[in-house]
Amino acid sequence: MSRRSTLRGFAASASLMLVAVLPGAATAAPAVPPPLPFVSQLDLSCYRTEGYKPPPTAVTLQHLNPVLAELPPETVELGAREQLCVPVAKNGAIPPPGILDYARWVDLACYRIEGGARNFPLTLSQLNPVVQRLGIQDAPVTMLSPEQLCVPVAKNGELPPPEILSFVRHIDLECYALRVLGIPGRPFPLTLGHLNPVLADRPKTEVRVGDARQLCVPVAKRGDEIPREVLGTVRWLDLAKYDVATGPSVIGPVALKLTHLDPVLAHLPGEEVILTEPAQLGLPVAKNGRIPPRD
Incomplete structure (x- = not known):
């Protein structure tokens, strides 16, 4: 090899190394998170919202979780919006990198x-x-009638990165009323901190977690083609919603604009919402001892 060719090779290698360390340089997209590491770290703080009602929309839902897979499909009409649920960390325990990348959206x-x-x-x-x-x-609980369908949205036009959008846009949860059997658990305190960038400047909230009111289970909407690697994780996403009580707040409300991310609902118009204090907390659970796979 000539001296000139060798120098060109060194220059090309140096350029690649420089690009790799420059701020904003492209980095490898995080892989789709495995079921248990992702599900166990996803906590959603749910805020009551004013009763906006979307245009008439019917969707057919099919259960994804193995425990409920034999339940038949069901067609439902979207009614008034009741809540916006956003990702939080509990007691300062931030999800690890690779999980946080997804959970925060x-x-x-x-x-x-x-x-x-x-x-x-x-x-x-x-x-x-x-x-x-x-x-x-x-x-021990009894899952009763469906009460809510929770679908993915973006806040204030801030979209997840493309590789993460392709995952979170397929998270749909159907929430059922619960009858809790036996003696209700004792309330317990938690400190909640926001994970999503849009709300990251909001102060932490002290809550007392009370009774379980709903079980939210993963479903697919007819017309939504969920990639296999995404389905492998979202099918295990079960959240139990608990009532929470908060102390008097000195923080004012926050106004947000919502955009639908789900492919089936992408035609729906944008919405406006005002958040005040959380009313419920969604905590990840397993059903009947069926723990999500670790990988």
């Missing part, structure tokens, strides 16, 4: 729906390490 708008009673007996087990350390016992 899971924002769900929840709309009223109606459907037939399931009366499905289940036992719920806590998955999040912070809650597990509090010694919260397994809870």
Whole structure:
């Protein structure tokens, strides 16, 4: 090889190394998170919203989780929006890199729906390490009628990176009323801090977690083609919604604009919402001892 060719080779290598360390240089996209590491770290703080009602929209839902896979499909009409659920960390425990990259973008708008009673007996087990350390016992429950459909949205036009959008846009949760059997658990305190960039400057909130009111389980909407690697994780995303109480707030409300991310609902218009204080907290659970796979 000539001296000139060698110098050109060194120059090309140096250029590649420089690009790799420059701020803003392209980096490898994080892989789709595996089921248990992702699900166990996803906590959603749910805020009541004013009763905006979208244009008439019917969707057909099919259960994804193995425990409920034999339940038949059901067609529901979207009613008034009741909540916006946003990702939070508990007691300062931030999800690890690779999980946080995805969890921080899971924002769900929840709309009223109606459907037939399931009366499905289940036992719920806590998955999040912070809650597990509090010694919260397994809870026998009965899953009753569907009350809400929670679908992915973006806030203030701030979209996730493309590789993360292709994951979170397929997260749809159908929330059922619960009948909790046995003695209700004792309320327990948590400190919640926002993870999503749009709300990252909001102060932490002290809450007391009370009774479980709903179980939100993963569903697919007819017409949504979920990639296999995404389905492998989102099918395990079960959240139990608990009532929370907060102290008097000195923080004013925050106004947001919502954009639908789900491919089936992308035609719906943007929405406006005002958040004040959280009303519920969604905590990850397993049903009937079926723990999500670790990888």
